[in-house]
Amino acid sequence: MQAGHAIGVDLGGTKILAGVVARDGSIVRRHERPTPQDSQEHVLAELEAAVAELLDDSVGAVGFGVPSPIDQARGVVVRCVNVPLEDAPLRDHMRERFEIPVGLDNDANAAAIGEWRAGVGQGVDDLLMLTLGTGVGGGVVSGGKPFRGRNGAGAELGHVVVVHGGRPCQGACTGHGHLEAYASGSAATAAARETFGPSADAHRLVRLANEGDAKAKELLEEVGGYLGSGIGSFVNVFGPQLVVLGGGFGVAAYDYLRGPAEEVARREALEPMRSAMQLAKAELGTAAGLIGAAFVGFETVDAAEST
Numbered sequence: 140m141q142a143g144h145a146i147g148v149d150l151g152g153t154k155i156l157a158g159v160v161a162r163d164g165s166i167v168r169r170h171e172r173p174t175p176q177d178s179q180e181h182v183l184a185e186l187e188a189a190v191a192e193l194l195d196d197s198v199g200a201v202g203f204g205v206p207s208p209i210d211q212a213r214g215v216v217v218r219c220v221n222v223p224l225e226d227a228p229l230r231d232h233m234r235e236r237f238e239i240p241v242g243l244d245n246d247a248n249a250a251a252i253g254e255w256r257a258g259v260g261q262g263v264d265d266l267l268m269l270t271l272g273t274g275v276g277g278g279v280v281s282g283g284k285p286f287r288g289r290n291g292a293g294a295e296l297g298h299v300v301v302v303h304g305g306r307p308c309q310g311a312c313t314g315h316g317h318l319e320a321y322a323s324g325s326a327a328t329a330a331a332r333e334t335f336g337p338s339a340d341a342h343r344l345v346r347l348a349n350e351g352d353a354k355a356k357e358l359l360e361e362v363g364g365y366l367g368s369g370i371g372s373f374v375n376v377f378g379p380q381l382v383v384l385g386g387g388f389g390v391a392a393y394d395y396l397r398g399p400a401e402e403v404a405r406r407e408a409l410e411p412m413r414s415a416m417q418l419a420k421a422e423l424g425t426a427a428g429l430i431g432a433a434f435v436g437f438e439t440v441d442a443a444e445s446t
């Protein structure tokens with residue numbers, strides 16, 4: 140029997156967003172609690188509590204979206220940047236705790252799956268999504284299936300070089316000139332502070348642009364140009380029909396990023412990928428991750444039933 144509902148859990152740096160999700164992507168019930176910052180045990184306990192709060196007989200699977208590369212073979216969270224979770228066997232842990240199929244994915248993959256199944260990407264077989272927030276996350280759906288690469292950790296689209304020998308990347312990343320260093324909300328905040336002083340940030344930059352500030356618009360358009368360099372390369376690799384821009388900063392600044400990003404991406408992309416590519420704004424907002432995580436749960440239960 141097919142599971143009617145799955146619980147999706149989106150682990151963020153400040154909040155755990157969880158929900159019971161139906162097969163059509165609608166959220167039946169929601170639950171939210173803060174993300175602890177003190178220890179791995181505490182994070183695991185709060186994730187368990189979020190699931191326990193929502194679990195009932197209609198739920199056939201649980202899926203987690205986690206801000207970390209995932210070792211899919213072992214079901215292990217490799218290392219979160221801003222949550223104390225490292226080398227954590229989350230899949231087996233939750234399977235044993237709740238005796239239910241458990242799926243695990245990177246949070247940006249989950250967001251891409253959410254937009255594909257229930258958002259702007261419905262009916263599209265080849266899609267890629269970039270989530271612009273603290274970092275730049277990426278998720279790819281290729282040929283009607285989520286793309287995860289050999290070890291399940293793909294696709295880290297934010298850590299692709301757009302400027303050879305450029306700015307150092309963020310956090311634990313040792314790279315230089317990565318898209319994340321130029322097109323994330325953090326990069327926009329750095330640019331805002333340089334021009335508007337230490338209290339400015341990415342959201343203030345968008346507000347100023349909305350008020351007609353020419354310098355703010357120019358800074359956002361510059362970010363859009365870098366984004367376009369990344370998108371042009373991704374389009375040449377994956378040949379998507381749709382490129383979705385999401386994440387807090389990506390959605391807020393969409394109107395300023397889109398034009399320059401599209402112009403540069405079309406310059407860099409080759410035919411026939413160039414003409415096939417469309418850009419769109421994410422539709423599901425902050426729910427994309429939890430909805431997509433629930434579909435990662437459905438995927439697990441469906442795979443088990445087809446074998």
Ligand SMILES: [Zn+2]
Nearest residue numbers: 298308312317
């Ligand atoms: Zn990087």
